[in-house]
Amino acid sequence: MDFNNFQMPFGITPNYSKKVAYFSMEFAIDQALKIYSGGLGFLAGSHMRSAYNLKQDLVGIGILWKFGYYDQARNHDQTLQPTWTRKMYSFLQDTGIKFQIEIHSAPVWVKVYYLDPEIFHTAPMFFLSTDVPENDHISKTICHRLYDANESTKIAQYILLGKGGAKLLHVMNFERDVYHLNEAHGLPAAFYLLKKFGGDLSKVKEKLVFTTHTPEEAGNEKHNIFMCHDMSYFSGLTIDEVKTIEGVEDDRFNHSLCALRMARVANGVSQLHGEVSRLMWSKYPGICEIKAITNAQEFKYWSDKPLYSAKDEDDKTLFDFRKKHLKKRLFKIVADQTGNLFDENVFTIVWARRFAGYKRADLLLHDKSRFERLLNNPKYPVQIIWAGKPYPMDYSAISTFNTLVEEGKYYKNMAVLTGYELSLSKLLKQGSDLWLNNPRVPREASGTSGMTAAMNGSVNLSTDDGWIPEFVKNGINGFVVPQADYNVLSVYDQDQYDLENLYNVLENEIIPTYYDHPDQWRKIQQTAMEDVKLDFNSDRMADEYYKQIYDDLR
Template sequence: MVGQSKLLDKLKDLARNLWWCWQANVIDLFRELDPTLWHDVDHNPVEFLKRLSPEQLERRAAEMALDSRIDYAFRRLSEYLQDTDSWGAINATILRARPVAYFSAEFGLHESLPIYSGGLGVLAGDHLKSASDLGIPLIGIGLLYNQGYFRQSLDANGWQQESYLNADTELLPIENVLAADGKPLMIAIETATGVLRARVWRAEVGRTLLLLLDSNVPENSEDDRTLTARLYGGDARVRIRQELLLGVGGLRALHALNIHPSVLHLNEGHSAFATLEMIRKLMEETGLPFGEVLREVAQMTVFTTHTPVAAGHDRFPSQLVEEHLGKIREAMHLSYDDFMGLGRVYANDPNELFCMTVLALKLSRYANGVSSLHGVVSRRMWHPLYPNVTEEQVPIGHITNGVHVKTWVAPQMAMLFNKHLGVDWPKRQRYAETWDAIDEIDDAELWETQQVLKARLINFVRSRMVAQAKRRNEPDANLERFADVLDPNALTIGFARRFATYKRAGLVLQDIDRMVDIVRSAERPIQFVFAGKAHPEDRMGKELIQSIVKICRDERFARNVVFVEDYDMNVARHLVQGVDVWLNNPRRPQEASGTSGEKAVLNGTLNFSVLDGWWAEAYDGTNGFAIGIGRTHAVPSVQDERDHSSLIETLTNQVVPSFYERDAAGLPRKWIARQKDAFRTLAWKFNADRMVMDYVRRSYLPAAGGLSCQ
């Protein structure tokens, strides 16, 4: 029993640090203890261990000889946490005493911690993971959404239905942060209508700490207790109070823990109020005037904008801002008009709403978009803020997004890399020469690996489709059909993302009659897997989902076009690892980056995309496929028609022939050559290690090194 207790303690330690979620061998360890239970708890090891009986643990550990594997995993975690030989230990020493504070409204670390909705959150999660791997002193600050985003289901008419589940904090990999008196840490923010309070939780992400604020405490009103219940829910009043908690509350939580960051990194404008709280605090501590302290805070602030569409930036009426920030404004000794001017492009225009992005840009010295093209778009969008310089001189640069490789690469593909690139390839992933060895991989071996991943995806989709049909009480004939959807030998195209209309999910299916002939070709068939959620208030997005589901239910497409419900990180993982082609056709230039395509690259999936976001700087003619030539028409409908024509032409004349042209050994040599080109030219560049290193060199170190009054 003593040995069993020690094993359980070690498993609990592994479960409590999210390091496990990018360690394939640890994931396998949990799964092998009880595959059915692991599936039932949505891959949540904390809940898994609470529901796993001691007897079952003892029996399975003996049957599978897991004792040594558990010990090995535990030692690896311990060594990882204690490792001082990291890139950050040499290159980011100035941040050790005073770390980076990384603010984000959402963090996508794993599906078992549902505090994310999509790309912004997953990017933030990948940022934390790579900061941990690189040894960068960085602390994440976010909100604990007790109901997360929402769970998606489709009714009999294909209409999106939203449901919300209350998370049990006892079943999440988090714990209360304690104050000096041993009680749970609580922060308070005074507003004109009362005090808003929140408790603070912590999550371990490898060597990185994530703090999460939670307003569900007895000291709050009933309305405020539900303030952090849902991500991106509610009206403008709910939104500004969430952002007040994130920015002001997040910084106060850090200071309550005696953590004094040297850099504030605002991941999108939601957290821009943190700069105002920092100014207030420094004015109080130093006695210096507002203007002087503003310069100091701006010097230490890094701002990343993700939104290339003007309507996507948060804006609030001045009365709402005064209600929530009035106390801070008074402490800063600013007049009402001067304070409101901080959030306006035209500071003296009383009719202009207070914009969080404007505030972030005015109070930061390091601002960037998330791809080269997005930097251009952002400089054009915010040029009015800088009327005395040319558009090219607007101080917004770019750091192109990357993805956390070990999170998104399939274990089977990672094993292939271990064999041919060397087992230490993850530490060398950011160097171009690491990927030169891709050419040494035998074509048949690479092709075989991807076929295994494709079969895994198809089994996953079939299982999900059957489960969806059972929930709707569909007839047995439908269940049988769904259990046989998709052909393992057919060209499989994936499209999965937020169903905003500018992403044009239905573009490829615009001409149904022509698509029937392409999809149902006897010799060269293709098939589509769609997934994604529309915002609960986005009726047009929901109608787009419904239109695609209608096509899925058309007998002509019944086995070749499917929609997988409830898109999350688990669904995304299966798709980017298993499809042959990753389709992305936004209306250029409205895709800021589009990191899902970068995840696909790591698994041998070829991108087929409009030249927007990251693909505009990644495509070289041989490492994937392009839709259009990177030009945009002033009339959206004309551009849509042009892009549709280019999409179909490229699909039929390049993508399909390249996939189906086989040699005597049955291998598509031209296709495999493109896969290898993609690995070699893209994997080293579009990963989160490179991205975080860029932030350290170009933003964090200059920001931290320029402080004087603190």
């Protein structure tokens, strides 16, 4: 293949002929390709698979992380130990392309690898690496660890993704109509284009679209503007020119705000997140329109086909048998990691996602006596599993993880698992009866893990945040905690309110239904499986991006 004159390797569906480049720091494509950390990557991976399904004229651009995010190991006392192991990928193709970009006023070599669409059934994908002999040691480390804790390394990573990805398209003579930034990490692509277009911001806006995933302003990254300038983030623009574009006078460069002022259109990742984002950013002049396209996950990849077949054939015995088989498969992992033998006939709750403060992994433990009653109830036995990767430098989240590990030593029906990546995520969704999600409202932009749980007959119990208001019909296809006026409650009071309601729903509705009314429980499972199948399949999402974001209908 001639990568210097790259052509799409498959025929394009006419409705999807707008030429798109999709920039993301992470992609969860397959367990074998460890270039992701969590939900942003899971979302991007499903998007790439759906772009392949629909034969869209879209390519993915990311970074080949030499050590991935990190490997989740354990210390001798079972607590969390982050480790970094070099990853090897024989299935990636060396394009032979090498070029230089400026980072920190010095030339840095970039090498490019290609993922053929037929390997994992994705859009064509290109991954950038600076780990080449021509670079000095510091430059080599830019692509070593996803979301490196060092601030200058992290900014260099954004430059590699954005500027490196934009230059790659130029080197390949592969013109794109749309540059889609999945989060603001790839924003240096906009400044590369601005330089290319002689400073004409209107031409950049014609091409740039932006997806924001962060529903509170404090969570959007800001860095010292002088540091970004010294790092060559702005492709030669002066600080005054950047401030004019960004529209803020202080010296903290707000990546998301600048993206909203340089893009033609942006979107939140659920209908609620769209509303929150429009309200949050409305105080700033000159930002683009913020639409909403609800995240989704690829049905083909995530759903359990035999479970759906049993549902569609209305074979209750086969459906229940399949679900128990999936639980047994998960429980082998539980036994292997923790020494606890779980029972497939026992109601099993799973909380599994990135460990972060607002997601409140340990919320149920805030009432220890009630937690003990839940796990020691002889009439309605319960098993509970936690899994997820805290950011390796987020010591508060790691402490929460380790607290759960310590607590688990007192219960044979409680487990905390390591290695929460695509493979374990799939097993947890297949093997759980209840998918627990309890973020502080409205901190969760979307929270897609519950979608793939529903695709595997796992019922959602959630606070009313992210995608949940669009999906859950309480008691019919899932369960949702009643909303309070979260604007007036303190964090402590909100936690107490949600905790009380979570336990009430669990003890009085969910668990008795599971044991005393199995036909009703199965009906809830199957209704969720049907409701999630189309509306939250990423083929719908990828189609909406073309119709609402990429195709300029103005």
